[in-house]
Amino acid sequence: MTTSEMRDEGKENIYDTAKCRLLRKYDLSEQDKLFLFRFEDPEIAMNWRYGPGQFVTVSILGLGEVPISICSSARTMGFFELCIRNAGRVTSQIHKLEPGTLVGIRGPYGNGFPMEQFANRDLLLVAAGLGMAPLRSVFLYALDNRWDFGNITIINSAKYGNGLLFKKELEAMKDIATAEDISIVQTVTRDPDFEGLHGRATTHFDKVNVDPKNCAVAMCGPPAMYKGMFEELIARGYDPRYIFVTLERRMKCGVGKCGHCNIGTATSWQYACKDGPVFDYYDITSIPGLI
């Protein structure tokens, strides 16, 4: 977004990081933790802006840098939250960090979800697994600006009950939700012991409280989920112009230089980090290889 460009202009070296202090960490599941960070430099803290769907890179010196979506509300000044899965070399070390530690942050990067386009529409948010991380930011944005949006449905799915990210937070919202025309659906696919809804996101469309004709859809999950969802949404009359997904790719720079996140074919060559990670229905269905 424009905010990222503003910030980078002020900085000499686009690969340099800003120090952020880890303030708190919580367990979200066995593999996922939520981290709360704040910029050390008050100047940056006051001016740092981002949009839902954007990401930062977290740098652990000596180990490397990894891209992580911001999952907090875009409103908080100087604070931001990251939900990080312990997936390898760098993320496993992040999991070991104690509050008080400093890390390096670059960003925000990526286009993010076009929230201005979503305005005055109902919202359908579909998350699978870790996909809840960026969508939480969208959800919080919608709550922060409740009057800009119509009805909201959020479908949070995971394989197992203990892998449902932000489950408690969403549950705690139940009462407000009814009052605010928000439908919260949490479902698991492979956990017979789970006390709650079972099945994939598509099986719970009866609980959706949005009007397909006037709704914006944001999805984040494994690419395999998108195909089925697209069919389902189109069949139910959702407007394809308002269906958006985020993609994951290997990234080393976040600014369209390192080349790893390249996607598309000869006439539609793009970078997931810069031109994405949010893409719309037409991108996905017309450019081979995106999902």
Place this chain on the structure above:
Amino acid sequence: MRYVKISKQDTYEFLERLKKIGTLYAPHKVSEKFYDFCEVDDVKDVEFDYQRTIRPPRRFFYPEREVLFTFDTHKVELYENLPSKEKQILFGVHSCDIVALRTMDSKFMDDQPDPYYKVRRDNGIVIGISCVPDEYCFCNVRRVEFVDTGFDLFFHELPDGYLVRVGTVVGHKLIDPYEGEIFKEVCPDDVENMSKFEEKRASMFTTTGNWDTLRYFMEMRLDHPMYMRESEKCLGCGNCTLTCPSCKCYDVQDIPSIDGRTGERIRYWDSCQFRSHGLVAGNHNFRETKLDRFHNRYQCKNSYCKDTTTSFCVGCGRCTYFCPAGIQFKENLMEIAGYKGGTT
């Protein structure tokens, strides 16, 4: 544009003088069949006639491996390691390579400049030289066989010297001190000779025509059997991309040091022909098979570089010439697009 002329003999003198400005690199013959840009020790070793160098000129602005930052984990501080402003002069760059440098610029300088690349590029001088194609060259169908920007000076071969086009202010300043001394006025004969040279050169390309439709055919024939057949032969060695003048992929690594506290953040050239290029956590690979990786390069190289109005591939022929498996990029593209001829 300003045009001057220099004799063959004076060219050596000019090279000597260039050496005083900064580090001079020029093509050298490094073995029976291979050339490479090397630092000029003796100007007599410079090769004016060559087809292609092993390593592309981009490495002078974007080295194979460089330290971006040093760091200190106790202070959680990155210390920028910008290159020195020392002048680097590249003599003898062909037009395809000059365009390739411009595609590099479009990636590394145009928006959100990469400071490392920028420092070197700002302090670099590029001097082009005319060439004649061999059977691997197809810059003509890529429409980059003749450049009008991207160089400070461009040397066009004449029977008795070179006609020099001056491309930039830096170029003017290189000529000015020697105007009348080693750089002379151009006479009509020289222009005649240059046009003869260009005509002869144009007739030497083995591929002709216009390849602007190529990328559309490539998209409409994504499952073309060529990919399977050729990727079977591919060694995944990455030579095609590492020698490519317009490939830009890099990887970044932190190399800690033995004190357990400091270290270096380095970047080095990567290649989409390597397995890890598309690999993410959980061992998921977006380009799982050799075929996927092979396919990726063909798409990437033929995609459009808007800033140079050509594809990223500039037709230098390196990826074929240096492919140990002998995979013919140009022929394979023609097969996909259904271009029959042009082969004289």
Place this chain on the structure above:
Amino acid sequence: MSESKKSKPTKKKITRPISIDHIARIEGKAGIEVHHDGKNVQVSHVNIFEGPRYFEAITLGKPIEEATAVFPRVCSFCAAAHKITGVQAAEKAIGLHPTGQTVSLRELLYIGDFIESHALHLFLLAFPDFLGYPDAFSMGKDHPAILSAGMAMKDIGADIQTIIGSRYIHQENALIGGFGKLPTTKNLEKLKKQLVGIRNEAEQALETLVSYRNWPEVDAERMHLALEPYDGTYTMLGNMVHASDGSKFKVDAYKMRIKESVVEHSFAKHSHYKDKPFMTGALSRYVLFGKNMTGRAKELGDMYIEHLDANNPMSNNFAQAIEIVHYVHRAEEIIHNLLDSYKPLEKRIIPQITKAGTGVSMTEAPRGMLAYTISVDKKGRVKGADIITPTAMFLPILEDDLRRMSEGMLQQGIKDAKIIGPKLETVVRSYDPCVSCSVHISEIK
């Protein structure tokens, strides 16, 4: 080191075993086993636990060029020695004559190996004994100058091998017929300068050793064997073996003269000359050909002559120290001569193999004589290979020395295995054995 409880008494009489499971600070895995009755030693063995690698067998049927690439892997401390000896044998087998420049460069490469190997042995492996440390790291804390001299010597040895051979362990650049790429004049000049700068450090080993006396217990008259230097000077290449009893034989006859046998306790074979154990290595070379040394090495050799006792294996350390001095000067000289008429573009002679043949080559490796016999068929495939390494040659006499040492101590009334053990280890170390080498010895039947 531990007193073994397992070993059974060999006689009814009470015997006391001294057993060291794993001798530290040598190249390879070996132990010592001595059984005595308080006065006499019944058994004295060097047990070798190194697994077999069957080099002579695995190379059978393989192209000779691939085989010579594999031979240096016999041993890392003397990889260049194996490489050069193997290549020479291969060249003889196929009738290829290398150029003079190739031979000189090979000798220089070999010298690199000598300097590195001797420096590692003396400074890292042997000195901690004399100065009373378990290892060079702790020794280095108190004696930084000694260690840094050793490291500087090792570095120059490694640099010579890297520049000529591609690396200091397993040099791939030395090939049948020559080299892949010759060192540049610039690099040779650089080496020469380094060598000149290191002359003083080269004498450090001698200076450290002079204050230590050889132990008289291991004094005994012995047979020495060494290769006569090809040019009448002092070096490791040659064609004729001399023995200290005055006898001589051509290297081609080594299989007849040096007899090998398999022994129970190890994968290594043992060698004898005229049915007797014999010594080979730096001391033997010095005893037989030290008179050919010149310059500083000669001066020092003359000055410290009493440290070079032909009858005491511990003098081997001293002889190695003298050799370092000698070889530093000799390397300088070779580079000097090479540069006089250097042909940096000289092409390697590509082997053309048309007929079968057998080649024998012997050289002096840092630890002593190394012998290769290679037969090839007319397609250039290895038909037979035989390698005898110095450690295999001196194992019998080493075992005798261990017996002498133990008996000497027992006679002085010292029976404590904890005191005798380390002394035995020191004796073993003075031979600088190379255990991984010793295990590939064979006779093709």
Place this chain on the structure above:
Amino acid sequence: MGVIDGCAGDCRPRVGVYALTSCYGCQLKLATVSKIMEIADTVSFESFYMLSSASKMPADVDVAFVEGSVSTEKDLEELFEIRKHSRILVALGACSVNGGVQSWSEGEMNHDQLHAIVYGEEKIGMKSLQATPISKHVEVDYYLPGCPPEEDEIMYFISAFLFGTFPEPKDYPVCAECRLAGNPCILIERGEPCLGPVTTAGCKARCITFNVPCIGCRGPVPHNTAWFDSLAMTFKEKGISEELVRHRFRIFGAHNPDLEPMLDKIYKGGK
């Protein structure tokens, strides 16, 4: 940065260096890296027989470097002991990673035949085994290939370990490094059988820089990306005999299960 778990940066990590059947070159390389004294200050060598009398076997260590292949029953016993007493086990060098040159004749001759050639009828107390990489017997945490391994990779490993992590592995071939080094390609130019395209990068194309074709001492590129079949096809087209190709591939790759099927595919038309 917290260095090692449960150590909080105060204690020195304990290191063991062990050899099975090998040439000792990997240990020698480790012992002669230019920063060995700094390493000796940073870690505590609990076992390093080649250098220190103060060595124990087995010693409880944080990292064990194991050089050599398993070639005797004693090797195997020791390897199990080492594994039991080590938190992290590193295979150091070609023998340990891939079996090394001693497995050149794997599949051609068994070790009884080898033994008979070298020692004849005579029996030796110790029992020998077909040389195998250590990963065949125990879990290996990290591989440092090379014959011998390269200094910068050893240093990177030790430093990364001090940072509580492992180096990022290389999954590309020597061939790539060779071009980056600006070397002419000897396979293209002279048609010599260079194994650069199938060999794990890391040596910066050491041999080819000396004009010597790669013999593959760093072993096949991991993750099934050593394309022996494609390279054999290239060699075949250049007129290099099947026999030579096979022997060369096998020097450091005999233990690779992909090798023979891939060669058969090219030379026998199999799949």
